Amino acid sequence: MSHLVTRNIKPLSTKLLCARGQQERSYKTLNGPARPSQNIVLVDACRTPFMVSGTKYNNMMAHDLQRMAFQGILRRTGIPKEEIQYIIAGSVIAEPKTCNVAREAALCGGFSDRTPCHTVTMACISANQAITTAMGQIALGTIDTAIAGGVEFLSDVPIRFSRKLRKLMLSANKAKTPMQKLGLLSQFRPSLLAPELPAVAEFTTGETMGHSGDRLAASFGITRAEQDAYALRSHTMADKATREGLLTDIEPVTLPKETEPLSKDNGIRVSTPEQMAKLKPAFIKPHGTVTAANASFLTDGASACVIMTEAKAKAMGLKPKAYLRDFIYVAQDAKDQLLLGPAYAIPVLLERNKLGIKDVSVYEIHEAFAGQVLANLRAMESEYFSKEFMGRKAPFGSVPMEKLNNWGGSLSIGHPFGATGVRLAVTAANRLEKEGGQFGVIAACAAGGHGHAMIVEKYPN
Numbered sequence: 107m108s109h110l111v112t113r114n115i116k117p118l119s120t121k122l123l124c125a126r127g128q129q130e131r132s133y134k135t136l137n138g139p140a141r142p143s144q145n146i147v148l149v150d151a152c153r154t155p156f157m158v159s160g161t162k163y164n165n166m167m168a169h170d171l172q173r174m175a176f177q178g179i180l181r182r183t184g185i186p187k188e189e190i191q192y193i194i195a196g197s198v199i200a201e202p203k204t205c206n207v208a209r210e211a212a213l214c215g216g217f218s219d220r221t222p223c224h225t226v227t228m229a230c231i232s233a234n235q236a237i238t239t240a241m242g243q244i245a246l247g248t249i250d251t252a253i254a255g256g257v258e259f260l261s262d263v264p265i266r267f268s269r270k271l272r273k274l275m276l277s278a279n280k281a282k283t284p285m286q287k288l289g290l291l292s293q294f295r296p297s298l299l300a301p302e303l304p305a306v307a308e309f310t311t312g313e314t315m316g317h318s319g320d321r322l323a324a325s326f327g328i329t330r331a332e333q334d335a336y337a338l339r340s341h342t343m344a345d346k347a348t349r350e351g352l353l354t355d356i357e358p359v360t361l362p363k364e365t366e367p368l369s370k371d372n373g374i375r376v377s378t379p380e381q382m383a384k385l386k387p388a389f390i391k392p393h394g395t396v397t398a399a400n401a402s403f404l405t406d407g408a409s410a411c412v413i414m415t416e417a418k419a420k421a422m423g424l425k426p427k428a429y430l431r432d433f434i435y436v437a438q439d440a441k442d443q444l445l446l447g448p449a450y451a452i453p454v455l456l457e458r459n460k461l462g463i464k465d466v467s468v469y470e471i472h473e474a475f476a477g478q479v480l481a482n483l484r485a486m487e488s489e490y491f492s493k494e495f496m497g498r499k500a501p502f503g504s505v506p507m508e509k510l511n512n513w514g515g516s517l518s519i520g521h522p523f524g525a526t527g528v529r530l531a532v533t534a535a536n537r538l539e540k541e542g543g544q545f546g547v548i549a550a551c552a553a554g555g556h557g558h559a560m561i562v563e564k565y566p567n
Contacts, residue, residue, distance in 0.1 A: 139432040139459050142245035144415045147426035147565065149185075151411030151532035152178045152357040156371045156520030159260040159404040162361065168197065168259035169204045171408035172211035175255050175525075178357035179410040183424065187216065190412075191249040193223040194239050196232025196256030197524035199263050199304060200225075207257060229553035230472060231435075231447075232256050233409060233527030234560070238433050240413045250418045255410030258522035263304050271298040308553060311441045315474065315553065316389035318444040320396045323477030325442075326484045330395040333476040334382040337400035337517050340473060344374045344514020352513050352540065355409075355532045373403055373520045400476040405520035409528035426565045428535035428546075432459055433560035440555035443495075445478040447557015448549035449485035453502040455559045456547070463503040467543020470534045471505075472526055472550035473515035482551070483510075512537065526550065531562060538564040 154174050157163050163171065172195055180187060195208035204210040209223040217223075228235040233256030240252035266272070274293060281287045307314045323333065347353050348370060358367040377399065387394035388401065419426050436450045448471055456462065473479050483505055485491045492498040513533060516526060527550065534546035549559040 142241075143247070144244075144417060146241050146244050146430045147414060147416050147419055148428045148430055148531060148535055148562065149412040149414060149419055149424050149426045150179065150182050151355055151409065151427070151528050151535075152182055153355050153409035153525060153529055153532075154178070154359050154407050155356055155368045156373065156405050156407035156522060156525075157368070158373045158520070159406050161261075161372060161406075162368060163259065163406040164261045166259065166361070166406070167204065167262070168201050168257050168408075169207050169210040169214060171259060171406065172207055172255065172257040172410075173215040174359045175257070175357065175408040175410035176211055176215045176217070176253060178359075179253060179255075179412055182357070183412050185251075185412060185422070185424075187218060187221075189251050189422070190217065190221055190253050192240065192243060192252045193217065193221060194236040194252065194254045195223070195225050195524070196227065196234070196236040196527065197225055198227055198229055198232055198258060199260065199523070200227075201259070201262075202264060208255075211257070227524070228556060230474065230521070230523050231527055231550050231552040231556060231558040232524040234433075234530075234548075234550060234558045235527070237411065237413065237430070237527060237531060238560070241430055241433075244413065244415060251412070251414040253410055253412055255408060255528055256522070256524035256526075257408035258524040259406050260404045260522075261406055265304070266302045268298050268300055268302060274298070306553075308440055308444065313441065314389060315444065316396050316401065318441070319401070319475040319478050320387070320390045320394040321442070322445055322481045323395050323475075326477075326481040328395070328477050328480045328484070330383075330397075331379075332480060333395055333400040334379060334397075336476040336480055338377065338379065338382065340476070340511065340515050340517040341374055341376050343512055344371070344518035345376050347513035348374065352536070353519075354536060355529065371519050373405065374514070374518045396475055396477060400517070402474055402516045402521040405522045407520060407522035407525050409522075409525040411528050411532060427532065428538065428565050429563040430531075431561040431563050433558065436557045438555045438557070440553075444553070444555050445474060445551040446482060446485060447551040447555070448472075448559060449482040449491075449557075450496065451557045451559035452505075452547060452549050453486065453496070453498070455561060459561060461545065461561070463505060466545050466547050467509060467541065468512075468534050468537045468546035469505055469510045470530045470537070470546065470548045471511060471515070472521070472530060473511065473517040474521070474551060476517060478551060479515075482549075512541070527558075531560065534562050535564070538562070
């Protein structure tokens with residue numbers, strides 16, 4: 107599949123050129139690698155099967171799925187609940203009734219009410235943030251064992267009344283006299299009943315992520331055929347990994363009133379190039395290149411992992427999956443470079459750890475859109491982009507396609523916003539064990555122009 111990535115690149119907007127100097131300063135002054143006093147390890151991780159929203163999990167709630175993942179990781183590791191000192195979950199679109207979903211899921215899952223829990227949100231890298239937040243507490247020595255995870259439940263999202271109607275209803279709740287109530291009633295108009303629907307869009311730009319993906323693909327000269335080919339690769343790899351039993355992070359779950367457990371993701375579809383070419387553009391019509399086939403789909407699911415010091419794991423007789431070494435968060439322009447986080451994060455992270463592209467055996471990069479993945483790969487190997495936007499004298503290099511997302515990715519497996527980070531980390535660890543090699547890199551873009559990358563190292567046999 108190496109033909110998917112070429113070295114030609116079109117200039118991005120002049121707005122980015124104006125911001126170039128600021129970006130150069132920020133990325134050159136990032137701190138060095140993390141050096142905790144003790145090794146931090148990923149003991150194990152699991153996730154519920156990822157389901158297309160509106161299907162199998164339709165009658166559940168977010169905390170139900172997160173509870174299943176929390177309970178699943180305890181079953182896998184055999185760690186007593188009392189040993190868990192802190193719980194962190196990532197989530198993006200919160201259910202108002204369970205806004206601290208980590209706490210509600212833990213309580214419903216039978217964890218001690220004395221175990222502190224909190225929820226983090228950082229768009230598509232929320233679970234990544236949960237992991238690194240736990241790592242920070244462990245590195246400081248305040249705890250030695252934590253559960254980190256994340257959940258997203260898009261089958262049921264909060265839909266609000268218009269702001270004018272909300273203000274009217276709040277005022278009515280405070281009205282005391284009949285005249286005050288009648289005065290407020292006179293302000294009511296049927297148009298106020300129009301609901302406010304949530305959207306995957308940037309607040310600051312008003313642009314949906316799909317529009318950004320379309321423009322990014324156009325800026326880097328990535329064709330519709332290239333995007334469809336990459337998406338087909340993702341689904342084919344995920345289908346193969348499923349049939350060969352490689353996706354061992356899936357923890358089967360049994361839903362209420364059902365007897366057969368769910369044990370597989372249900373969004374994997376191996377199509378043909380001809381079928382994919384028939385789909386119309388989803389965002390920029392009629393000339394866009396992002397379609398339903400080469401974009402990730404709305405997904406329900408949850409994940410969880412146990413993180414602890416290596417000394418604690420040894421004392422408990424546990425064999426970890428991987429060391430969690432160093433990580434980085436970056437941020438850039440939320441309009442033209444919304445989805446380029448991995449391209450900025452990976453080079454800085456590897457270089458400050460004195461590693462090159464060839465030193466990494468496994469890459470797991472989040473697939474929001476096929477064009478987004480290819481754009482990040484192209485940016486890292488582009489001389490123009492490297493000099494103009496990353497402040498580099500030469501391109502960082504080309505990530506080998508044969509090392510990238512070999513068991514599928516978010517395009518095929520699914521992408522519950524708050525849960526994907528754990529899937530990336532454990533897949534990298536499992537691939538290192540299966541395929542050999544020492545280092546793996548996970549990376550992801552996120553709304554707001556954020557990006558994340560982390561180095562995981564295979565735990566010795």
